[in-house]
Amino acid sequence: MIRLWIYILLAVLFFVFIGFWTRQAEKFLAEPILISGWALFASVAFLALFSVRKRLPFLSLAPASRWFMLHTIGGFLALSLFWLHMGSLWPKGLGDEIMAGLFYGVTVSGIIGLFLEKLYPHYLTRSGVECIYERIPNEIAEIRSMAEDVVLECARETGSDTLGQHYLETLHWFFQRPRFFVNHAFIGQSAQHWVRHQCQILERYLDEKERGYLKQIFALADYKRKVDFHYTAQSILKGWLLIHLPISIGVVALTFWHIVIVHVYYI
Amino acid sequence: MATLSRLKRWDTPFSPDMTDEEVQRLLEVKEIAEIDRDKFPVSTPLEGILKNDARTVRYEAGDIVIREGDYGNSAFLILSGDLRVVLSPGLPDEMLGRKKIRKKSFFEALSQLWKKSIIPEVRDTERYKDRSLRKTSDSGVAQVFLQDVPAVLDSNKTAVLHPGALFGELAALGRLPRTSSVFAETAATVLEIRWQGLRELRKFDEGWRSAIDKRYRENALNAYLSATELFSHLDDTKLQAVADSALFETHGKFDWHVTYNQMKDMDNASVIKEEPVIAREGDYPDGLLMIRAGFARVSVQKGNGRQTLTYLKAGDYYGDDELYRAWKGENNVTLKVTITALGYVDVLRVPSFSIEEHLFAHWEDKNKTDFEPSKANLFDQTLADGALREWAVQERFINGTQTMMIDLDRCVRCDDCVRACSDTHQGNPRFIRHGKTFDHWMVANACMHCADPVCMIGCPTGAIHRDLSGGMVIINDDTCIGCETCANSCPYSNIRMAEIRDVDGRPVVDPENQKPIIKATKCDLCAGQRTGPACVFACPQAAVKRVDFREAFSGAFEES
Numbered sequence: 001m002i003r004l005w006i007y008i009l010l011a012v013l014f015f016v017f018i019g020f021w022t023r024q025a026e027k028f029l030a031e032p033i034l035i036s037g038w039a040l041f042a043s044v045a046f047l048a049l050f051s052v053r054k055r056l057p058f059l060s061l062a063p064a065s066r067w068f069m070l071h072t073i074g075g076f077l078a079l080s081l082f083w084l085h086m087g088s089l090w091p092k093g094l095g096d097e098i099m100a101g102l103f104y105g106v107t108v109s110g111i112i113g114l115f116l117e118k119l120y121p122h123y124l125t126r127s128g129v130e131c132i133y134e135r136i137p138n139e140i141a142e143i144r145s146m147a148e149d150v151v152l153e154c155a156r157e158t159g160s161d162t163l164g165q166h167y168l169e170t171l172h173w174f175f176q177r178p179r180f181f182v183n184h185a186f187i188g189q190s191a192q193h194w195v196r197h198q199c200q201i202l203e204r205y206l207d208e209k210e211r212g213y214l215k216q217i218f219a220l221a222d223y224k225r226k227v228d229f230h231y232t233a234q235s236i237l238k239g240w241l242l243i244h245l246p247i248s249i250g251v252v253a254l255t256f257w258h259i260v261i262v263h264v265y266y267i
Numbered sequence: 268m269a270t271l272s273r274l275k276r277w278d279t280p281f282s283p284d285m286t287d288e289e290v291q292r293l294l295e296v297k298e299i300a301e302i303d304r305d306k307f308p309v310s311t312p313l314e315g316i317l318k319n320d321a322r323t324v325r326y327e328a329g330d331i332v333i334r335e336g337d338y339g340n341s342a343f344l345i346l347s348g349d350l351r352v353v354l355s356p357g358l359p360d361e362m363l364g365r366k367k368i369r370k371k372s373f374f375e376a377l378s379q380l381w382k383k384s385i386i387p388e389v390r391d392t393e394r395y396k397d398r399s400l401r402k403t404s405d406s407g408v409a410q411v412f413l414q415d416v417p418a419v420l421d422s423n424k425t426a427v428l429h430p431g432a433l434f435g436e437l438a439a440l441g442r443l444p445r446t447s448s449v450f451a452e453t454a455a456t457v458l459e460i461r462w463q464g465l466r467e468l469r470k471f472d473e474g475w476r477s478a479i480d481k482r483y484r485e486n487a488l489n490a491y492l493s494a495t496e497l498f499s500h501l502d503d504t505k506l507q508a509v510a511d512s513a514l515f516e517t518h519g520k521f522d523w524h525v526t527y528n529q530m531k532d533m534d535n536a537s538v539i540k541e542e543p544v545i546a547r548e549g550d551y552p553d554g555l556l557m558i559r560a561g562f563a564r565v566s567v568q569k570g571n572g573r574q575t576l577t578y579l580k581a582g583d584y585y586g587d588d589e590l591y592r593a594w595k596g597e598n599n600v601t602l603k604v605t606i607t608a609l610g611y612v613d614v615l616r617v618p619s620f621s622i623e624e625h626l627f628a629h630w631e632d633k634n635k636t637d638f639e640p641s642k643a644n645l646f647d648q649t650l651a652d653g654a655l656r657e658w659a660v661q662e663r664f665i666n667g668t669q670t671m672m673i674d675l676d677r678c679v680r681c682d683d684c685v686r687a688c689s690d691t692h693q694g695n696p697r698f699i700r701h702g703k704t705f706d707h708w709m710v711a712n713a714c715m716h717c718a719d720p721v722c723m724i725g726c727p728t729g730a731i732h733r734d735l736s737g738g739m740v741i742i743n744d745d746t747c748i749g750c751e752t753c754a755n756s757c758p759y760s761n762i763r764m765a766e767i768r769d770v771d772g773r774p775v776v777d778p779e780n781q782k783p784i785i786k787a788t789k790c791d792l793c794a795g796q797r798t799g800p801a802c803v804f805a806c807p808q809a810a811v812k813r814v815d816f817r818e819a820f821s822g823a824f825e826e827s
Contacts, residue, residue: 057687057805060797065809125675
C-alpha cells in the first residue's frame with residue numbers, strides 16, 4: 001500500500017514538473033508542445049512495455065504485480081499528459097481525432113478492465129465453485145449428461161414422463177450451453193430465478209418420488225448456473241484485453257506516425 | 268452383499284523374492300540367531316518379520332547403498348562383503364546422482380525466449396548416456412554407483428563397515444534424513460529391513476532395542492536436546508541425565524499417506540477418532556512431550572466433535588504448563604487437551620522428575636514465566652478463528668513449507684502464472700491452477716516442498732531429493748527412471764509423470780518394449796531461475812503466494 005502511494009506521488013510530481021516546464025517554455029517562446037509531447041510518448045512507451053514484460057517471465061525485471069501497479073498509475077498519468085499536450089479534451093483535424101479516439105478507447109477499456117478485475121474475482125469466489133475456463137464446456141456437458149440420466153431414471157422408476165417432458169420443453173434449453181450471459185455479466189439473479197421458477201411450476205404435478213428426482217435436477221441446475229457465471233465472468237475478464245490490446249497497438253503505431261509528421265512538417 | 272477378506276499386515280511383503288529357505292539361512296546369521304524367538308507373539312513371529320519386512324539386496328563394488336540427505340524407511344544389516352561410510356567431507360551432489368543447482372546468468376535466462384521448444388517436454392536424450400546408473404543384479408532396479416571409488420577413498424574420510432554391522436536405523440525410525448552416504452567397497456549382500464519390521468525387532472528383542480536405543484542416545488539425542496531452547500542452559504552432565512531418562516515413542520503409521528488417501532472421504536470427526544492418541548484430555552501429565560518428527564494434533568472436546576487448537580511439528584513440545592503448575596503445588600492438574608498423531612509422529616517423553624530437576628529449578632532461578640502465555644491464548648480462540656487451521660490440519664497442508672496459495676478475491680483467472688511456469692519448464696506447467704479451497708484461499712496443485720516429504724521415500728536412485736542449501740524438494744531428471752514411486756506416494760497428487768520427446772520432437776520410447784519413457788515432473792520453485800518461483804513473479808494481481816502454512820495462522824499472508 002505504501003508503495004502504491006509512493007508511485008502515485010511520483011506520477012503527480014512528474015506531471016507537475018512537465019506542467020511547470022511547459023509553462024516556462026511558453027513564457028520564453030519555446031515549444032511547450034514538444035515537451036508535453038515527448039513526455040506523453042515516454043509514458044505511452046512505458047505502458048506498452050508491460051505487455052513485453054509479461055512475455056519475459058524468466059527475467060528478473062521486477063514482479064508483474066509492481067508492473068501492473070505502475071501500468072495503472074501510468075495510464076492515468078498518460079491521460080493527464082494527453083490533456084496537457086492537446087490543451088483541450090478533443091483535438092481538431094481528422095488525423096488527430098482518430099488518434100484521440102483511439103487514446104480514449106484504450107483509456108476507457110483500461111479503466112473498465114481495472115474495474116472488472118476488482119469486481120468479478122470477489123463474486124467468482126462467492127459462487128462457491130471453481131472452474132478452469134477451458135474445461136467449462138466439458139463441465140457443462142457432464143452436468144447435462146447427469147441431468148439426462150436423472151430424467152431417464154425418473155421415467156424408468158416412476159413410469160411417469162412428466163419430468164421428462166418438462167425437461168425437454170424447458171430445462172433442456174438451460175442445460176444445453178452457457179445461458180444468461182448478459183444477466184450474469186451484471187451480477188443479476190435471473191438465472192437463479194428462472195431455475196427456481198421452472199422447478200416450482202412442475203412440483204405440483206409430481207408425486208413424492210418424482211419430487212426427489214426434481215430435487216436432483218434443481219441441484220444440478222443450480223450448479224450449472226454457477227458454472228455459467230464463471231463462464232461469463234472469465235470470458236469478460238479475458239475478453240476485455242482483446243479490445244484493450246489491439247487499440248493500444250493502434251495508439252503506439254499512430255504515435256510514431258504523429259511524431260514523424262510533426263518533425264517533418266511542423267518543426 | 269459384496270465380501271472382502273480383511274486386509275492383513277503382511278498381505279504385501281517387502282519383497283516377493285524372500286523364500287522360506289532364505290529365511291532359514293538368515294536365522295543362522297549371528298545377529299539374528301541371538302534373538303530370542305520366543306519373545307515374539309504368535310501373530311508376529313520372527314520368521315514372519317524376516318520373510319515379509321526384510322529383503323536381501325546384492326550390491327556390486329561402488330554401488331551407493333544410502334545417500335546423505337535421503338529419507339529412507341529401512342535399516343541395513345551387512346551379511347557379507349564390506350561397505351564404506353563416507354564421514355567427511357560428504358560426497359558431492361553430482362556423485363550421489365543429484366542435481367547441482369546453479370542460477371542462470373542474465374543471458375542464459377534471456378535465451379529461454381528463443382530456445383524454448385513449442386513441443387513440450389523436450390529433452391536432449393544424449394545427456395542420459397553418461398548417467399551413473401546401473402541395474403542391480405537381483406531386483407533389476409537401477410542404482411546409482413560411484414565411478415571412481417579410489418578417488419573417493421583418497422579425498423574423503425571414510426570408515427569400513429564389516430559383516431554384522433547395522434546402519435540406517437536411526438533415520439528409519441526417526442524419519443530423519445540420512446546423515447552420511449554408504450557405498451559398497453566390495454561385492455556385498457545386505458539385509459534391508461523396512462521400518463515396520465525394525466519396530467517389531469526393537470519392541471520384542473531386548474538386544475536389538477538396547478543396541479538401537481544406545482546408539483540413538485549416544486549419537487543423536489544429546490545433540491537434539493541441546494539444540495532445543497528448553498535445554499540449552501544445561502551442561503553435558505545434566506543433558507546426559509535428561510537424555511538417559513527420556514523415553515522414545517512412535518505413533519501412527521510410517522506410510523501415513525496411504526491411510527490419509529483412504530480417509531480422504533471421511534468426515535473430520537471420524538478421522539480424529541482414528542488418530543492414535545499420544546496424550547488424552549483429563550489424564551495426569553507424566554512428562555514433557557517433545558516432537559522429533561512428524562505432526563501431532565492438539566484438540567479439545569467441543570460439542571459432539573473435537574476442535575483443533577493447534578498442531579505440533581518437529582521441535583515443538585507440550586505439557587510444560589501442566590507439569591509446572593503441578594510442581595508448584597496446584598492440585599488435580601490434568602491435561603486440558605488431547606494430543607493425537609497426524610499420520611506419523613516420533614515423540615520423546617521426558618519424565619516429570621527429570622523436567623522438575625533440570626528445567627523448572629532453572630526457571631525458578633531465572634524467575635521465568637514467559638512460557639505461560641504462549642499456551643494460554645490457545646483456549647481463547649473461537650471456532651471461526653481456528654477454522655482455517657482446522658481445515659489445513661484436516662487436509663494435511665500443514666506439511667507444506669512452500670504451499671502455493673492463491674487469493675481468489677484477487678485472482679482474475681488470467682493464467683499468467685501457468686504460462687510463466689510453462690515458459691520456464693520445457694513448455695509444460697508444473698502445477699494445476701486448481702485445488703481445494705477454503706474461504707477465499709485456494710491451495711493449488713503444486714508441490715508444497717513438504718517438511719515430511721513422503722515422496723522421497725522409496726526413490727530407488729535418489730533422483731528426488733531435498734536440496735540441502737535451499738530446502739526445496741527437486742527431481743534430477745538425469746537419474747529419474749520413471750518408476751512413479753514418488754508420484755504414487757505424494758498424498759496431494761502434486762507429482763506428474765510426463766512422456767518425454769527428443770530434440771526433434773519425437774516421442775522417446777524404450778527399445779525393449781516400445782513403451783514411452785516417462786519422467787517425474789513437479790514444481791521445483793524455479794530453482795536456477797533468476798526470478799524465484801515464476802508463478803509468483805508473473806502474477807499481476809499479487810494473488811499467488813508461496814507460504815509455510817504456519818504463516819497462515821499469524822496472518823502474515825493476509826496482509827501482503
